[in-house]
Amino acid sequence: MSAAQTADTGSSTGRRRLGRLVAVPVGGAMIAAGAWYARSGPFAAGTKEAPARTAAATALAQVTRGTLSARTMENGTLGYAGDYQVVNKAGGTVTRLPAVGQVISQGRVLYRVDGRPVVLLRGEVPVYRDLSWGTQGSDVRQLNAALVDLRYATKDEIDPDSDYFGRPTYYALKELQEAAGLEATGNLTLGQAVFVPAGRIRITKIIAVPGGTAAAGSVVLRASSTARQITVELSASRQSQVATGDKVTITLPNGKTSPGVVSSVGRVAVKADSGTTVDVRIKPLRPQTTGQLDQAPVQVSIVTDTVEDVLSVPVNALLALAGGGYAVEVVETDGRHRLIPVETGLFDDSGGKVEVTGDGLAAGQNIVVPST
Helix, strand or coil: CCCEEECCCCCCCCCCCCCCEEECCCCHHHHHHHHHHHHHCCCCCCCCECCCCCCCCEEEEECEEEEEEEEEEEEEEEEECCCEEEECCCCCEEEECCCCCCEEECCCEEEEECCEEEEEEECCCCCCCCECCCCECHHHHHHHHHHHHCCCCCCCCCCCCCCECCHHHHHHHHHHHHHHCCCCCCCECCCCEEEECCCEEEEEEECCCCCCECCCCCEEEEEEECCEEEEEEEEHHHHHHCCCCCEEEEECCCCCEEEEEEEEECCCCEEECCEEEEEEEEEECCHHHHCCCCCEEEEEEEEEEEEEEEEEEEHHHCEECCCCCEEEEEECCCCCEEEEEEEEEEEECCCCEEEEECCCCCCCCEEEEECC
């Protein structure tokens, strides 16, 4: 007897991607019932009426029509996106550092060296030189963008995409320096600011020591963004089953659920104790519901496939037949029972349902399932 069947990929409408080979668990009593019907020949006319002969207790479910999704359940870790190393460029003694867990926005003082502020600014390019009137480059472009973001200048005054340090940059920078407690020179001296690829950061680790030497080029601290993120270490063999944009349901440590979406799927496999894995990043769509826990374990149900406008039944309604294939036991309105052979399509392992097609099968029909 067959206990597995390849998903039908051509007969159903609304399919986004191909189905997968899925094993169907069918209990011994159900197999016996299917074998009895096969021997008695109820399929001579396709849907011959026959009385139920199952020994196990049964109940009724219904054939439904609608959208069905296949899901995979994975363990994940809830935390924050990004891992940034803040490299110091100022020389002297570290006189003040932030606390782990503290959130700091751009334009604010991140730490102090010899009592002088080092300001956090947003940008991808690490600071590596003095910036002054007449300089040009990608580092100037991110300075201009930061000054506009901080409202020390308008877009009409400074083009945030401009890579030129001109008069408007000079005067806007003086305002920033004055607000931060720096000498308002209008020139950004190396060591006065650090650029990090986030507008707000959350301190995750302090490396420097108050009173210690702030050597140029040394890492002072590490930080993340404040954006919530779930990381799943997915078996590399299942990488093709998950794609960017797939919808997910996140089960939080408090038992509540929250929606999310796959933001990236890793392409580089990493060997771990559990096998070879790739990292899958998930963005919560309602981050406010995820709380503030860091490195918290969560469960993630990832929608890997979807079909629309299809008939579906509970997986445990399938009867494995002695000659191969499956059937469902339909109960007519007058109480009579008959078997309808079906072909299976998409399986929703998480919801315990399966897409089915079969002559005479219709939404709303009552079908026999094992009693719970």
